[in-house]
Amino acid sequence: MADERLIVALDFHRMEDVRHLVETLGDSVAYYKVGMELFYSVGGEVVRWLREQGKHVFLDLKLHDIPNTVAGGLCSLMHLGADILNVHASGGFTMMQTAAQKLHDAADAAGIPCPKLIAITVLTSMGQEDWSQLGQTHTIPDTVVRFAKLTKQAGLDGVVASPQEAAMIRQACGKDFLIVTPGVRPAGASVDDQSRIATPAAALANGATHLVIGRPIRAAKDPRGAALAILKEMETVK
């Protein structure tokens, strides 16, 4: 059985590239992330297709708007059948609480399972320089933990954060909270535009429940070999 802690990011804009990668990875990968590049290009069809292949889907559209608009957007997306949806925690407590409540109510009314709802804390591409330019006075880790606690209080299921903050979030938010970490790079891999990174094993050891990995697999000469090597490293941390 595939390790469902690995979520492979499908940052493509063509459905044929998606089909090719999913077929290449085969049974080794059970969870995929559909982000804005793919969704804006092909729409909800890709979520339905992945579900038909028996895959889990994290639909990563990072909603950020006033409470009523975000809640409405999530309720529309709910019908596509993704397992996880997300919003930006910086939209605030009221936005997150309204979104979570309305999503649960809509799922109950439709008689379908409610997708997990998680919140982005501070993007993993954000380094100290970008952060200071925004005029932020607290450190990135302090802000991530503050956002994670607010996310939990608002009734969401977890957060997206960097693997470097996972241990602090686990301590602050308890054992059942989802901690989804992008910014994961095998030792020696290209960092690309990520900033706060860790290896797959370190991310899991820090308390991440899921690792989102894109280019280290998607852009590898042998994507299946790259995924298998990452899965082997992940096996060392149960």
Ligand SMILES: O=C(O)c1cc(=O)[nH]c(=O)n1[C@@H]1O[C@H](COP(=O)(O)O)[C@@H](O)[C@H]1O
């Ligand atoms: O929400 C996300 O998935 C996300 C949040 C974040 O803080 N950082 C981040 O990289 N991501 C996504 O995770 C994926 C990481 O891809 P790679 O950098 O190629 O491994 C991309 O699809 C990003 O959109």
